[in-house]
Amino acid sequence: QVQLVESGGGLVQPGGSLRLFCAASGSFFRINAMGWYRQAPGKQRELVAAPGSGGSINYADSVKGRFTMIRDNARNTVSLQMNSLKPEDTAVYYCNAQVYGEEYWGKGTLVTVSS
Numbered sequence: 251q252v253q254l255v256e257s258g259g260g261l262v263q264p265g266g267s268l269r270l271f272c273a274a275s276g277s278f279f280r281i282n283a284m285g286w287y288r289q290a291p292g293k294q295r296e297l298v299a300a301p302g303s304g305g306s307i308n309y310a311d312s313v314k315g316r317f318t319m320i321r322d323n324a325r326n327t328v329s330l331q332m333n334s335l336k337p338e339d340t341a342v343y344y345c346n347a348q349v350y351g352e353e354y355w356g357k358g359t360l361v362t363v364s365s
Contacts, residue, residue, distance in 0.1 A: 251276045251277055252274055252275075252276040252277075252278055252281070252347055252349050252352075252354040253274070253275050253276050253354075254272055254273070254274050254345045254346075254347055254354055254355065254356035255272065255273050255275075255345075255356060255357075256270060256271065256272045256343065256344070256345045256356045256357070256358060256359040257270070257271050257272075257359060258270040258271045258329075258359060259343060259359030259360045259361045260360075260361070260362070261362045261364065262335055262361070262362070262363055263363070263364070263365050264335060264336060264337060264363055264364075264365055265334060265335065266335050266363070267331070267332060267333045267334075267335065268332045268335065268361060269329055269330070269331050269332070270286070270329060270330040270332065270343055270345075270359060270361070271327065271328075271329045271330075272284065272286075272327060272328045272329070272330075272345030272356060273325075273326065273327045274326040274327070274345075274347055274354075275326070278349050278350070280349075281323075281326055281347050281348070281349050282348045282349060282350070283300065283301045283347065283348040284301075284321055284326075284328040284345065284346065284347045284348075285297070285298070285299055285300030285301060285319070285328070285345075285346045286298040286299045286300070286319060286328070286330045286343060286344070286345060286346070287300075287343070287344045287346055288339075288341035288342065288343045288344065288361075289341055289342050289344070289358075290338075290340060290341040291340075291341075293341075295344065296310060297310055298310055298313055298317065298319075298330065298343065299313070299317060299319035299330060300319075300346070301321075307319050312338070313332075313339075316332065316333050316334045316335075317330060317331065317332050317333070318330070318331040318333075319331075328345065330343070332361070335361075335363045336363060337363045337364060338363075339361060339363050340361060340362050340363050340364070341360075341361060342358040342359065342360050342361075343358060343359050343360075343361055344356055344357075344358045
């Protein structure tokens, strides 16, 4: 079993920055992949950032150049640095982990971008 706990959400003005953090705990030897998704009100959950092939990171087009995902394999954590935030970034952000073919989700952290 894997538990994921997100933190770092909150209210920020447009143009501001936030850093989200996700820590994994539980009984596992190795986490295959960790990433971030988000769900805005009335919309489906969508990918924000996740590992791609060859060690690359795939970002949603809407966040490229503004968001940066950083994985710490030794500590089983992943963070998401979000800069130049826009009102349309308002959503619940979820941490995702893939372990031995199983998928796990955190409970999410709310990010609100508003003046």
